[in-house]
Amino acid sequence: xxxxxxxxxxxxxxxxxxxxxxxxxxxxxxxxxxxxxxLAQDDMITSHGYSYFGDLKYPADYPHFDYVNxxxxxxxxxxxxxxxxxxxxxxxxxxxxxxxxSWMVYESLLGASEASGEPLPGDSYSEAYGLLxxxxxxxxxxxxxxxxxxxxxxxxxxxxxxAHDVVFSHNLFLDQGLKSYADAVKxxxxxxxxxxxxxxxxxxxxxxxRRSLIDQVGGTPVFPKAWYEKTGARLDEPRLDxxxxxxxxxxxxxxxxxxxxxxxxxxxxGRDLPINVGRHNFDKIRxxxxxxxxxxxxxxxxxxxxxxxxxxxxxxATGYEFPAVKNGxxxxxxxxxxxxxxxxxxxxxxxxxxxxxxxxxxxxxLAFNFEWTNESLQYGLFKQRHSFVQDTPLEATGLPxxxxxxxxxxxxxxxxxxxxxxxAVMAHASNGARLNDRRNLRAAMKLLDxxxxxxxxxxxxxxxxxxxxxIEIPISASGSATMSAVVESFVxxxxxxxIDARFDKIDxxxxxxxxxxxxxxxxxxxxxxxxxAGTGLHQRYGSKEAAFSLFNPAGLASPMVDAIIDAAxxxxxxxxxxxxxTALDRALRYxxxxxxTWYLDQNWVAYWDMYEHPDPLPRYATGVLDFWWYNAxxxxxxxxxxxx
Numbered sequence: 001x002x003x004x005x006x007x008x009x010x011x012x013x014x015x016x017x018x019x020x021x022x023x024x025x026x027x028x029x030x031x032x033x034x035x036x037x038x039l040a041q042d043d044m045i046t047s048h049g050y051s052y053f054g055d056l057k058y059p060a061d062y063p064h065f066d067y068v069n070x071x072x073x074x075x076x077x078x079x080x081x082x083x084x085x086x087x088x089x090x091x092x093x094x095x096x097x098x099x100x101x102s103w104m105v106y107e108s109l110l111g112a113s114e115a116s117g118e119p120l121p122g123d124s125y126s127e128a129y130g131l132l133x134x135x136x137x138x139x140x141x142x143x144x145x146x147x148x149x150x151x152x153x154x155x156x157x158x159x160x161x162x163a164h165d166v167v168f169s170h171n172l173f174l175d176q177g178l179k180s181y182a183d184a185v186k187x188x189x190x191x192x193x194x195x196x197x198x199x200x201x202x203x204x205x206x207x208x209x210r211r212s213l214i215d216q217v218g219g220t221p222v223f224p225k226a227w228y229e230k231t232g233a234r235l236d237e238p239r240l241d242x243x244x245x246x247x248x249x250x251x252x253x254x255x256x257x258x259x260x261x262x263x264x265x266x267x268x269x270g271r272d273l274p275i276n277v278g279r280h281n282f283d284k285i286r287x288x289x290x291x292x293x294x295x296x297x298x299x300x301x302x303x304x305x306x307x308x309x310x311x312x313x314x315x316x317a318t319g320y321e322f323p324a325v326k327n328g329x330x331x332x333x334x335x336x337x338x339x340x341x342x343x344x345x346x347x348x349x350x351x352x353x354x355x356x357x358x359x360x361x362x363x364x365x366l367a368f369n370f371e372w373t374n375e376s377l378q379y380g381l382f383k384q385r386h387s388f389v390q391d392t393p394l395e396a397t398g399l400p401x402x403x404x405x406x407x408x409x410x411x412x413x414x415x416x417x418x419x420x421x422x423x424a425v426m427a428h429a430s431n432g433a434r435l436n437d438r439r440n441l442r443a444a445m446k447l448l449d450x451x452x453x454x455x456x457x458x459x460x461x462x463x464x465x466x467x468x469x470x471i472e473i474p475i476s477a478s479g480s481a482t483m484s485a486v487v488e489s490f491v492x493x494x495x496x497x498x499i500d501a502r503f504d505k506i507d508x509x510x511x512x513x514x515x516x517x518x519x520x521x522x523x524x525x526x527x528x529x530x531x532x533a534g535t536g537l538h539q540r541y542g543s544k545e546a547a548f549s550l551f552n553p554a555g556l557a558s559p560m561v562d563a564i565i566d567a568a569x570x571x572x573x574x575x576x577x578x579x580x581x582t583a584l585d586r587a588l589r590y591x592x593x594x595x596x597t598w599y600l601d602q603n604w605v606a607y608w609d610m611y612e613h614p615d616p617l618p619r620y621a622t623g624v625l626d627f628w629w630y631n632a633x634x635x636x637x638x639x640x641x642x643x644x
Contacts, residue, residue, distance in 0.1 A: 043139055048130050050215060051127045055127075067122060068279060072627070074281050076284075077306075078284075078611065078628070079307065080305055083478035087256065088239060089240050089251060090235070090237070093237055095237060097238075100260065101262060101625075102260075104249055105247045105251060108219050108221055109219075110130060110219055115625035118623065120626075122617075122627075123618040123619055125531060128215055128218060133218070144204060145201070147166070153270065154267075156246065156247075158267075163194035166220075167200060168225035172235050180545035183545060202217045209570060211535055212535035212536060216535070246269065246270075248270070248279075249262040249263065258289055262286075278627055282628075293480040297315055301324065303608060306644075307606075308605065311480075312482050316379075330606055330609065331609050332606045333606070335602060336602060338620050343385070343387075343527045343596070348364075348594065350555045352521055354521075360453070363451070364471065365592075367496075368595050369430040369431075369493065370384045372434065372437075377489070386425075386426045388589070389585050390529075399421070403576075407583055411560065414560045414563055419587065424590075435493065436492075455498045461499055470521075472501075472503070474523060475511070487524070516550060518553065525553045527551075535569065537584070539552075543558065556593050561587050561588065561591065567580040608638060608643070610630060611631065612628065613627070613628040613629075
């Protein structure tokens with residue numbers, strides 16, 4: 001991370017779920033289902049798309065998504081930057097550092113916003129429409145699903161995409177993919193079989209939630225089986241020779257640690273599908289690599305790359321006063337963001353014995369002064385985050401009451417009495433006038449004393465065995481100077497408490513490896529927000545994969561959290577689901593495995609004035625690499641003016 005909020009482009013790719021799910025059940029009448037573009041016969045549903053409750057905004061004959069410009073011109077190039085280095089074009093391996101957007105070349109049965117990881121469509125949450133698949137059918141109980149694939153689908157090398165490739169890809173992830181992902185899928189998906197060349201069936205386990213089954217298998221990237229068999233390549237190994245995908249963009253060239261160029265495939269098989277109309281408009285997407293954010297910003301000012309999502313508050317507040325901005329050659333914009341903010345902050349490694357005492361975690365948290373940090377280092381541009389679903393109807397407030405209280409009580413002794421009798425945990429307030437808030441530091445030192453970490457004669461805190469309380473926070477050398485200043489100020493307050501604290505600035509590759517290996521005490525990282533129940537909640541917040549999941553950097557393993565997730569997955573209405581998710585937010589905050597920091601409810605971007613986008617933008621997607629387009633006349637004017 002190079003700044004202080006997660007731009008939409010940086011959000012972890014996922015199948016987003018709807019905030020506005022209708023309370024319709026699968027057992028709707030045939031007439032109602034026809035109105036939704038789906039047909040139920042003999043307890044079987046056939047549709048052109050999928051959502052858990054069966055409600056789809058777009059009918060089977062939709063011409064394009066409402067928010068795109070169907071007449072958007074094709075052409076031109078957009079270029080962005082990436083920090084640090086890369087040594088692989090395989091994004092699915094724990095090893096190596098994958099090139100940015102290397103996943104973009106692959107498609108799935110149900111469509112996804114490959115480049116950005118934003119919802120598709122961008123104006124809804126839980127809906128997915130056929131891409132490689134032209135339709136799907138499933139039983140009312142969602143115990144199986146059959147996808148009928150488009151026979152015209154082709155990989156970039158011209159070979160057809162078949163059901164055999166789908167089955168191969170599914171099994172490849174199970175055999176060679178991330179363990180946390182593979183273990184979770186194996187428990188839910190019993191089998192994948194090709195019924196013929198263009199029909200693939202998945203059968204699901206009984207006795208589990210029906211959530212995240214059809215959309216899970218429908219969202220899995222599809223690889224060419226023949227290429228893997230011919231080359232002997234493995235999914236769990238880094239490599240620069242990537243398998244051809246079926247997507248609109250394919251890798252055209254790369255220069256390791258310098259740049260990557262993706263080019264739109266002129267023979268892309270799906271360019272005229274309704275799901276793709278008005279999308280994939282750039283001929284080329286270029287990624288330029290820089291050692292750190294300062295070098296990257298200077299390169300943007302010089303026009304070496306042309307689009308910059310800004311995450312650094314200092315740069316946003318003071319850096320955009322160069323001539324190209326003043327004369328209108330560079331646009332500085334604040335774009336709306338309807339997604340909940342990414343839950344970012346300082347994450348505790350709960351595998352460290354010293355951090356398993358919540359009093360120690362609470363004391364360490366009191367060393368972070370949001371108010372001073374925001375005013376002194378971030379120009380007062382951010383808000384303090386409290387919740388994992390900040391500023392949404394799911395955010396827990398006050399004491400639990402009503403249906404939420406009933407749910408928590410029904411879970412028995414795994415829910416602490418303290419969570420029932422105290423308001424939802426909020427981030428602490430600090431005195432913004434000075435970095436070391438004395439009131440908070442006194443409270444923190446009292447907590448450490450109670451936890452058995454007394455101050456010794458040398459001013460260091462030691463336990464009864466004489467061990468020093470040490471805290472190390474790694475940060476990436478490719479990050480911004482502001483991030484370094486934030487961590488340094490945090491560490492200085494920890495030292496005032498008698499903690500032997502330091503931050504370790506390391507190169508990007510080492511930082512990536514240490515974060516994957518959970519080799520840290522604290523790390524600035526993020527979790528995933530949630531607006532709908534899905535089994536991915538167990539992968540991110542649950543106990544089963546807590547010891548090794550890359551999506552659970554704290555290693556959180558809480559029976560209470562597990563039980564609440566199960567309740568959300570078993571809910572039979574939107575209302576019951578939302579009650580459980582509010583309880584989940586409350587429980588995650590109570591477990592106190594992260595120091596919440598800041599958030600921004602908009603996207604900061606700057607770009608050379610040759611790009612255009614629909615107005616208004618859809619609620620849930622910025623769509624820069626999805627549905628923006630290149631204006632050749634504006635680009636020529638910039639070049640004629642000598643700006644580029």
